[in-house]
Structure formats: structure tokens, C-alpha cells
Amino acid sequence: MxxxxxxxxxxxxxxxxxxxxxxxxxxxxxxxxxxxxxxxxxxxxxxxxxxxxxxxxxxxxxxxxxxxxxxxxxxxxxxxxxxxxxxxxxxxxxxxxxxxxxxxxxxxxxxxxxxxxxxxxxxxxxxxxxxxxxxxxxxxxxxxxxxxxxxxxxxxxxxxxxxxxxxxxxxxxxxxxxxxxxxxxxxxxxxxxxxxxDRMVSWLPLFHDMGMVGFLTxxxxxxxxxxxxxxxxxxxRPTLWPDLISRYQGTITAAPNFAYAFAARRMKGVDDGAFDLSKLRIALNGAEPIDPVAVKAFTDAGERFGLRPECVLCAYGMAETTLGVAFAPVFTGIAVDVVDPEELEAGHRAVPVPADSPNARAFPLLGPPLPGLEVQVVDSEGAVLGEREVGQLRVRGEAVTPGYLTVDGPLDTQDADGWLDTGDEGYVADGQVVVCGRRKDVIIMGGRNIYPTDIERAAAAVEGVRAGNAMAVRLDAGTRRERFAVVVESKLAGEDDAVRALSKEISARVMDAVSVRPYSVVVLKPGSLPKTPSGKLRRSAAAALVPAG
CATH class of the missing domain: 3.40.50.12780 (ANL, N-terminal domain)
Known part of the structure; x- marks a missing residue:
């Protein structure tokens, strides 16, 4: 049964x-x-x-x-x-x-x-x-x-x-x-x-695992x-979300980065006392690499409505484990692990450094594995790595799918010992899972592993770039002369002088962040970046948008 x-x-x-x-x-x-x-x-x-x-x-x-x-x-x-x-x-x-x-x-x-x-x-x-x-x-x-x-x-x-x-x-x-x-x-x-x-409030699509499993099933x-x-x-109407949390005294909600940033901007124009967000105890973010800046914008904007920053719950999940892999402790807010960029990129180790260290990398701590799941970090040969060593994340347990259905037939997901390769790079720190990025998206230059999210956050910080619409694109993957481009959306697209100035500023910001200059910067009109049906950026598909040269 x-x-x-x-x-x-x-x-x-x-x-x-x-x-x-x-x-x-x-x-x-x-x-x-x-x-x-x-x-x-x-x-x-x-x-x-x-x-x-x-x-x-x-x-x-x-x-x-x-x-x-x-x-x-x-x-x-x-x-x-x-x-x-x-x-x-x-x-x-x-x-x-x-x-x-x-x-x-x-x-x-x-x-x-x-x-x-x-x-x-x-x-x-x-x-x-x-x-x-x-x-x-x-x-x-x-x-x-x-x-x-x-x-x-x-x-x-x-x-x-x-x-x-x-x-x-x-x-x-x-x-x-x-x-x-x-x-x-x-x-x-x-x-x-x-x-x-508890009362859950959600607008997430039901064709996505977070919407279907987390907020219906x-x-x-x-x-x-x-x-x-x-x-x-x-x-x-983005303010409908906090309005529903307020009117129904919602205690649990969830959203991806762009939605937290979007709602934060719209809440700034709302009168004091319009919402009561004081009952919210979980605002989960786990559908993509978590952007601490977007999350902080949301909690800052909600503070005058009683929103407590401790409600942020960072999580790691994927459809292959049904939904959840790891949850940060409840009502502790977002916690980040700040590490040395050179050790991370060249030494594949997450060495802690002070938060104000130059070009330090900050990754959200995603909590321990959920009950019944194990997470392990291995190198490219499958050897198990230790604490704070960066490698391939894999997961095992009763929630892990036995396989995929594909157009070419069934496909197993687990190895002989029951481990599923998540496709993510990361490490474990004090028992908590940390995800650095998707392995297929990591840009390798001069023996360094450069994570696209670092590039994208630098580009998105430039005035004129649409929030959540900057993409680092890996070019010539696997070759000795691997490169990357930055593709962004902006309302300035089509204005030659403005685009040149914007591209120059993006290139400089990226250089400051990762010490490598992009091969090119492409500025597109809003709505041009390829995304999945659930709204995630499709970096591999964006390569076709970069002019050959």
C-alpha cells in the first residue's frame, strides 16, 4: 500500500x-x-x-x-x-x-x-x-x-x-x-x-516541483x-503576494530570487501599515543559486510591515529527490560562508576569510541534509573529499528517484551504491551543504574554476541592467582557450552610444569581481534571454546569442 x-x-x-x-x-x-x-x-x-x-x-x-x-x-x-x-x-x-x-x-x-x-x-x-x-x-x-x-x-x-x-x-x-x-x-x-x-501562501506554478510538491501536495x-x-x-500585481500573506496571516511562502527582488521594489511604494507580515516564519528560497542581495532587499522592504529577517530559509532542492535535499535551520535567517577566491578557484578549497576581504566569495549555507538523505562530495575520479574540499555533490536516500523517462527510453539515475550525481559543484562546511554552481556552467580559465553566478551578480549591479537578467555564457568549453561572454537585458538595447557605455561598465565590474575580462558583452532588449518554462536562465542556449569571432 x-x-x-x-x-x-x-x-x-x-x-x-x-x-x-x-x-x-x-x-x-x-x-x-x-x-x-x-x-x-x-x-x-x-x-x-x-x-x-x-x-x-x-x-x-x-x-x-x-x-x-x-x-x-x-x-x-x-x-x-x-x-x-x-x-x-x-x-x-x-x-x-x-x-x-x-x-x-x-x-x-x-x-x-x-x-x-x-x-x-x-x-x-x-x-x-x-x-x-x-x-x-x-x-x-x-x-x-x-x-x-x-x-x-x-x-x-x-x-x-x-x-x-x-x-x-x-x-x-x-x-x-x-x-x-x-x-x-x-x-x-x-x-x-x-x-x-501554519498557513501556506503561494503563487508558484504547479508544473514546477516546488509549486506541485511543496505548495499543493x-x-x-x-x-x-x-x-x-x-x-x-x-x-x-506583485504586491498581491505580501497582501495575501498579510490578510491570511500566512506563515510559510517560497519564491525564486527574481520574485523577492521584484516584490521588494514594489513594496517600497506601499504605505506604512498596509501589510502585516509579522506571522511569516518561513520565506524559502531554493529553486536556483540564492542571491543574498535579492533576499536582503525583500527583508529590508518588508521590515516596516513587521517582516523578520530570520524568516528566510535557504534550501537546496531538485526534482530528482522529489523536492528537498537540505534545509537550513528554521528561523535563523540567511547565513553565508565567505571564502578566499583564489583558494576556491585554483585550489578547489573553501577557505574562510573575513567578510570584508577583497573579492571574497560568499555562498549561502543551505543546512544539513534532510532526514533520510545523505550528501557526499567527490572528485572527478569518485574519491570522497573532506570538509571544505570542493567537488561534485551527490545524494543518496529513499527520496531519490530511481530514474528518468526520456524520448529514448528509461534512464537510471543511481549508481551501484545508490548515489545520484546532482550535477552541482559544492562542499560541506560544519555539516551544512554549500552549492557553488552547476558543473556544466563552470568556466575554466588558466586552471581556475570561475562560477557564473559571480559574473552575473557583478553585471547585474550595473545601472541599466534588468534585475535577474544577466547571464554568463561559457564559450569554447573544454578547449585550452576557454572564454566567456556576458549577455544582459536592458531597455537601452538599440541605443548604440548607451550600449557601448553600458558594455564598458559591465566589463569593468566583471573584471573587478573575478579578475578576468569577458570576451564580449551582448546587450539585448527585455524578454530576449532564453529561459526554462519555470523561469530559470538557460546559459547553454544563450551561447547562440553571442556573435562569432
Missing amino acids: SRFVDTMVATASGAGGQKRGMTTGEPNAPVRRSWAEVHEQATRMAGALVADGVARGESVAVLAGDPAVIAPAVQATWLVGGSMTMLHQPTARTDLAEWAADTLRVLRMINAKLVLLGAPFDALSGVLDEHGVAYRKLDELSGEPLEAPVDVDEDMPALLQLTSGSTADPKAVRITHGNLWSNAKAMETAAELDPET VPMLFGIDLVKVTPVDFLT
Whole structure:
């Protein structure tokens, strides 16, 4: 039996399931439903899925925007013993022909039995019809309630989580029921979750692992109050986020760097007393390399609304471990490890130095591994490294996926001893994990390892560069004359004199930060940088934007 499904059903059936639930529809038409009501709708959806022939172990895809219909649809899939996949959503700028081709690749890869289609994507039914893809509209999905969940084993897939890479070459992480249960329980312990007092507030996309697992599955599993809006709601009105935290007395939220910086700028224009952020105990950041400057901007802007800087929780996570790998201790705020740049880049050691040391590197401490997980640092030959030695991070434990689904078939993720290569460079300091950067993005020059985040933060500090839109691009990777370029977005793009001055300033700032001058600086108009569907920078794809020379 699936401990995950058993607990989800028990939560919905208990007193907590009646008392707590999910609020959607903010800011225009908020609706609150208890987890018991969500479950009741899920049983009717599950009955319809069974009538449609969806059987134990089969894959169901979901394409919808409204969390109010996504939550019961996801639960219904689990009740019938299926696995679910949230499809990447097209935006106003998406080429629908490309999106359709990419989505069809995904559906073939996961061998989807059915697509569940909901607003605002109902109009895409014609694309699915054209290609003979079976689908049901969510507002019509209802049948006789399923009497009891279908029995599944712990090693059966519950979630096929699409990774954030190119959708033209898709890959899905196979998360089993056992993986999901283990990581959810570990995060419950590390975050000290309390259904009686916690209330989660989120706008994160549900096709991303943090949105789906952290801010839908976990509250549904343990019966925690949830206020859920969409990314479009946040981007349309960034102050909606602190407003919801204030009105609902939210205690837990999460976001990537750009959102903290974005909200900080908008909060500056809000009157004193407009928000009450004093109840927030966890503001998690862990979806990408954490930018201490962006986080501090958020806590500084929120201070006059009662926001306490201790609420910042730095974390390390990835879809391959279901979600979480390491959490910093709760309510201790952001802590950074300041290290010698030369020892880091040339000696591959993280040697502590005073915070005011010239060109010192500062990395957030991401906490110890979650319960049930081990993190190890190894060199390129697989030899285990010691404290503060920089190498390849790998992880092992019950939450680690057994494999990927790819267009070329299944792919194992673990070695013979159960270790997963994370693809990240980092080290361990006093038991806490530190991530320096993605191994494939590290720029190697003259025997030094230069991390792109150091370059990007220097470039982003230049007036005229859009916040969160600076990218260090590795050129001639693996050759003796490896180089790098800096690609940024700016409203000055197209103004020749202004671009020359901006490029000169960026080059100087980068030189000051890493002691190497970029091969070139490319200034693009806003919206030009390649990003994943979840908004992360795609450095490898940006190489095509750098003129050859």
C-alpha cells in the first residue's frame, strides 16, 4: 500500500480535513474549500477516470491553470493508481505550433493515457484533436464516486515531473509513492510544520516541483491551510503576494530570487501599515543559486510591515529527490560562508576569510541534509573529499528517484551504491551543504574554476541592467582557450552610444569581481534571454546569442 495515498485520504476524512483547506480565486473571487471537499470532488473525478478506462499504473497529464480544479484532478489520478504529469503551459509569447510539437513529444514519452484539460487552455483541444490525443475537460469530469483508492506499491510512479530543460528534448523524473512520502515527511520535520498554526501562501506554478510538491501536495497531504494563486496573478500585481500573506496571516511562502527582488521594489511604494507580515516564519528560497542581495532587499522592504529577517530559509532542492535535499535551520535567517577566491578557484578549497576581504566569495549555507538523505562530495575520479574540499555533490536516500523517462527510453539515475550525481559543484562546511554552481556552467580559465553566478551578480549591479537578467555564457568549453561572454537585458538595447557605455561598465565590474575580462558583452532588449518554462536562465542556449569571432 501507498503510505502517501493512505495519509492523504486519512487527512481528508479526519477533523483536520473538515477544518482546513485551500483558498483559490484571489483577488477577485476567493473561494475556500476544505480538504474534505477537495477529496469528495476527487473521488467523483476518479470515478470518471475509471469509467474512461484509466487503470492502475497508467499516466495522466494535466493542462490547466486554476488550482481549484488542478488539486482534485491530481488527487483523483492518485486515487485510481495512476501517475500524473503537469504539462508546461503556453504563454502569450509562445509559438503554439512549437508548443504543440513539444507537448506531443512529452505525451509520447510518458505514454499518457489521457490529458485533463482546463481553463484557460480549453481552446487547445483542437490541437489535441488534430493529433488524436485523448482528453477530458475538467469541468465535465465527474462520475460515481470511487469507493476506495486503488492499491499501489511504494515503488510505483506517482509523479512524472518534467525537468526544466529544453522542452524539445524532454525528460521526466520518475517520482514513486515511496519517494514522495519520504521527502514530504522529511520536509515536514525540517520545516517544523504544524497544521494547527501554519498557513501556506503561494503563487508558484504547479508544473514546477516546488509549486506541485511543496505548495499543493504537502499541504493536501498533512491538512495545512493553503492560499493559492497563479504566477499570472503575481506578475500582474506583485504586491498581491505580501497582501495575501498579510490578510491570511500566512506563515510559510517560497519564491525564486527574481520574485523577492521584484516584490521588494514594489513594496517600497506601499504605505506604512498596509501589510502585516509579522506571522511569516518561513520565506524559502531554493529553486536556483540564492542571491543574498535579492533576499536582503525583500527583508529590508518588508521590515516596516513587521517582516523578520530570520524568516528566510535557504534550501537546496531538485526534482530528482522529489523536492528537498537540505534545509537550513528554521528561523535563523540567511547565513553565508565567505571564502578566499583564489583558494576556491585554483585550489578547489573553501577557505574562510573575513567578510570584508577583497573579492571574497560568499555562498549561502543551505543546512544539513534532510532526514533520510545523505550528501557526499567527490572528485572527478569518485574519491570522497573532506570538509571544505570542493567537488561534485551527490545524494543518496529513499527520496531519490530511481530514474528518468526520456524520448529514448528509461534512464537510471543511481549508481551501484545508490548515489545520484546532482550535477552541482559544492562542499560541506560544519555539516551544512554549500552549492557553488552547476558543473556544466563552470568556466575554466588558466586552471581556475570561475562560477557564473559571480559574473552575473557583478553585471547585474550595473545601472541599466534588468534585475535577474544577466547571464554568463561559457564559450569554447573544454578547449585550452576557454572564454566567456556576458549577455544582459536592458531597455537601452538599440541605443548604440548607451550600449557601448553600458558594455564598458559591465566589463569593468566583471573584471573587478573575478579578475578576468569577458570576451564580449551582448546587450539585448527585455524578454530576449532564453529561459526554462519555470523561469530559470538557460546559459547553454544563450551561447547562440553571442556573435562569432
